[in-house]
Amino acid sequence: xxxxxxxxxxxxxxxxxxxxxxxIYAISxxxxxxxxxxxPNYSIERSTIKLDSIPSLEKEAMIKYILNEIGETxxxxxxxxxxxxxxxxxxxxxxxxxxxxxxxxxxEKMASRTVIRESNFLHLNAPKKVWTYVADVFAVALAFLAIxxxxxxxxxxxxxxxxxxxxxxxILLPIIFLIIYYY
Amino acid sequence: MRKLILSLLAVLLITxxxxxxxxKYGTGVTLKEVTKISTIxxxxxxxxxxxxxxxxxIVDVCSKRGCWMEIASDKEFEKIRVKVEDGEIVFPLEAKGxxxxxxxxxxxxxxxxxxxxxxxxxxxxxxxxxxxxxxxTGPEVxxxxxxxxxxxx
Numbered sequence: 001x002x003x004x005x006x007x008x009x010x011x012x013x014x015x016x017x018x019x020x021x022x023x024i025y026a027i028s029x030x031x032x033x034x035x036x037x038x039x040p041n042y043s044i045e046r047s048t049i050k051l052d053s054i055p056s057l058e059k060e061a062m063i064k065y066i067l068n069e070i071g072e073t074x075x076x077x078x079x080x081x082x083x084x085x086x087x088x089x090x091x092x093x094x095x096x097x098x099x100x101x102x103x104x105x106x107x108e109k110m111a112s113r114t115v116i117r118e119s120n121f122l123h124l125n126a127p128k129k130v131w132t133y134v135a136d137v138f139a140v141a142l143a144f145l146a147i148x149x150x151x152x153x154x155x156x157x158x159x160x161x162x163x164x165x166x167x168x169x170x171i172l173l174p175i176i177f178l179i180i181y182y183y
Numbered sequence: 184m185r186k187l188i189l190s191l192l193a194v195l196l197i198t199x200x201x202x203x204x205x206x207k208y209g210t211g212v213t214l215k216e217v218t219k220i221s222t223i224x225x226x227x228x229x230x231x232x233x234x235x236x237x238x239x240x241i242v243d244v245c246s247k248r249g250c251w252m253e254i255a256s257d258k259e260f261e262k263i264r265v266k267v268e269d270g271e272i273v274f275p276l277e278a279k280g281x282x283x284x285x286x287x288x289x290x291x292x293x294x295x296x297x298x299x300x301x302x303x304x305x306x307x308x309x310x311x312x313x314x315x316x317x318x319x320t321g322p323e324v325x326x327x328x329x330x331x332x333x334x335x336x
Contacts, residue, residue: 035247042276044246046311077280080242080255082262088242090280108310110246110276126273 004151011148014141021122021138028123031116041117048106054098063089066098070105209272210332212236212286220256220263223289227326230289237263237285237328241278241335247309249273254285267330274333282336287328299323 031040049070057065063079066089074091081087089096097106121127125135150159150167157163218235239254242262251266252274265285267274294302300319307314 039247041249042246044311078240079280080240080262081260082242083260090242095279108246112277124270124273 004154007148007151011145011152015145018138018141018145024119025123027116028119031120032124040113040120042110042112045109046107048104051103051105054100054103062087066096066105070096070107072096206335208274208333208335209267209330210286212284212332212334214286220254221258221261223263223326224256224261227289227291231291231326232288234286234288235328239283241281241283244274244276244279245309246276249275252278254283264327265330266327272330278335283333285328285330285333287330290327290329292325292327294323296322
């Protein structure tokens, strides 16, 4: 049948076009699905050490002293005093919080999760603007791939045979979870 | 076909570079006049519900969702929180220590003791610190900016 031939051609070519974004969305989907268990954009390492003593120094000298004590050699971006006995030092990839009272120095080292962060950026539509419409087109393309896929094969493995049962199972799965968790 | 795809990729890359160059978040900054953070804190009721632009160093960013950041005031030991809708604007963690212009509405947040405990607990979890409910002694009132846009320099 001619229409089935066209379905196959469109399914094939739209499928090729959708491959990149599907993989990106799949990566990000898993990453953000577990947002309560991990940070999907950054790996963050926190540690705290206690110094024996902290000398009384001017801010700039204090920054040098603290960085030397913890062996931090990164580029200093800025510093801030959130309280009279506290000092935050911002270094590339590290935030150092000093507490003069407790003599504790806390570090928060972070690194961007390459590929996953970029995937999340697109998947969660952070760019907005034109990307919103690209994502809309992609969503329509995915719907087309799903529906056209039903009619690509005829016979006992097609939608009138095995395909019908498999499709029904796929629809039933979210309904079961809706009944359990939603209603 | 190959030429078409390569041309398309080139256009996308060029567009991507120009987009990445802009460090505007949300609606950016539209007001011309910058209000000092210390001025807001001196008379917060006067500013509540009003749109302002503040400027200062970013001293903290929500590490989980990038849904808030704190801006240092022009006055020592003072800062203001800028909260945005989750997912609407995502502030990057790398912004800490950089300067920002932020536009948004000043809002007054009133919390019962229970709400304040919940908020402090949530914050402690975010930064991986231990939380002691006794550290919250009663209801809390604070002012923050409901962020609409920002420019991070």
